[in-house]
């Protein structure tokens with residue numbers, strides 16, 4: 145698998161950054177475990193916590209010299225929201241991506257809007273937005289309203305593991321349960337179904353929903369049988385792809 149850079153904007157706390165890295169390590173251990181069950185030994189997957197990085201030698205660069213530049217370039221000053229579409233395009237075409245393809249997990253202290261798809265009206269504020277095999281951006285802003293520190297970190301952990309799953313290729317919607325019903329080939333067909341609340345890939349619909357899922361969750365990553373099946377496919381593609 146490509147190495148994974150972890151970056152965060154300056155308003156993200158050290159505790160949140162640490163929890164995020166710990167959650168990603170847990171996901172990668174789980175992934176390695178799924179590989180071993182199939183007698184596949186995956187090469188170690190590199191995590192690179194660059195944080196709120198700044199290039200020491202800017203050498204006249206106007207762009208790409210710090211994560212702050214990425215953040216500011218994607219920020220709508222009026223709404224205070226980061227545009228996921230803009231951030232994703234910057235990461236897609238940055239020189240570092242060209243030099244060495246990698247995945248990115250970006251933590252943001254500001255609100256995030258998902259403008260990656262056409263929509264009418266205001267840009268929806270989201271916990272996170274992901275483009276598989278490129279970047280997942282997670283906003284910690286909504287979590288700021290949770291007074292209980294432990295619960296807040298649990299919610300963050302859930303968000304990170306969930307979105308990391310999408311980053312490595314776990315789908316938004318699972319194929320229909322009834323495969324005998326001549327289901328369409330796409331996972332986005334009408335009969336696609338979401339995961340239930342016991343699965344890490346369950347999509348929380350609100351902050352209350354996220355809190356109740358995180359509070360009820362046993363420690364650790366938990367995937368439903370469908371998601372486990374999907375993760376096995378991810379492991380196979382990692383093992384047999386050239387990169």
Ligand SMILES: [Zn+2]
Nearest residue numbers: 339343368371
């Ligand atoms: Zn699931």
